[in-house]
Amino acid sequence: MKIRKILPRDNQAVKEIIQASIMEHGAPKIGTAYSDAATQAMYEQYQKPRRAYYVLEINGVVAGGAGIAPLDNYKGNVSELQKMYFKPEVRGKGYGKKMMQVCLERAKDLQFESVYLETMDNMYMAQRLYEHVGFKLLDAPLGDTGHFSCPVQMLLRF
Numbered sequence: 603m604k605i606r607k608i609l610p611r612d613n614q615a616v617k618e619i620i621q622a623s624i625m626e627h628g629a630p631k632i633g634t635a636y637s638d639a640a641t642q643a644m645y646e647q648y649q650k651p652r653r654a655y656y657v658l659e660i661n662g663v664v665a666g667g668a669g670i671a672p673l674d675n676y677k678g679n680v681s682e683l684q685k686m687y688f689k690p691e692v693r694g695k696g697y698g699k700k701m702m703q704v705c706l707e708r709a710k711d712l713q714f715e716s717v718y719l720e721t722m723d724n725m726y727m728a729q730r731l732y733e734h735v736g737f738k739l740l741d742a743p744l745g746d747t748g749h750f751s752c753p754v755q756m757l758l759r760f
Contacts, residue, residue, distance in 0.1 A: 603697065605704050608655040608667065610645045615664040616657065616685075617641050623687040629722045633751030635685050644669075644685070652681075654708045658688065658697050665692045670705045673718050676745030680757075681714035686728070698731050706735070706758070716759040718744050720752035732756050 608616065624636040631637050640647040648655035648669055655669035666688030673680040683705055688698060709717050719737065721728055737756035744755065 604659045605656050605701060606659060608645050608648060608657050608669075612657050612664050612667075613642075613644050616644045616655075616667050619664070619666060619689055620685055620687045622689075626690070627722055627724055629724075630751045634722075634749055635687075638685075638748070641685070652712050652714075654705070654712075655685070656701060656704055658692065658701055660692065665689045666697065666701065668698075668701045668705050670709045670712070670714075670717070672714075673745040674747050676718075679713070679715045680744060681709045681712065681717050682745075682747065683709075683717050683719040686719075693727060698728070699735070702731065702735055710760060714760070716757055719756050720747060720749050721754045721756070722751075723753050725754075729754065729756075732758075 620641050621636050624634055635641055644655055653671040656667060657664045658666040668686035669684040670681050671684055673682045686701065706717060719732060720743065737758045740755040740757055
């Protein structure tokens with residue numbers, strides 16, 4: 603198992619993992635990461651300032667990923683945990699927690715004050731993980747990510 607920064611060659615694998623996970627959970631294609639322009643070119647998206655995307659590689663195969671970036675359309679020093687998705691066969695093995703630790707450390711290194719996330723209400727395992735590391739539920743979204751189909755918003759303050 604290796605967690606590393608995304609490379610251009612990872613774009614297709616990451617896109618497929620994101621889109622398959624969204625379909626698996628019955629989430630809409632519109633208003634989620636499924637249809638984001640960033641999902642089409644993940645490496646390029648995360649070359650912008652104060653951003654990083656990491657992939658989980660197992661036996662040379664990309665099995666998931668997660669990123670950190672400034673929260674879109676928000677005035678404040680808040681980052682967003684973005685596009686954290688894994689293949690079904692690697693879930694529940696602690697990789698998500700390790701990936702999240704890498705992203706949270708990067709957010710601290712980039713001097714963000716907190717980390718925001720949005721998720722689907724039926725992604726129960728993910729929500730438990732987020733709560734376990736300290737994320738708290740919010741009553742309303744922050745900023746405007748364009749993910750209007752994600753009804754659960756959470757925040758972790760450093």
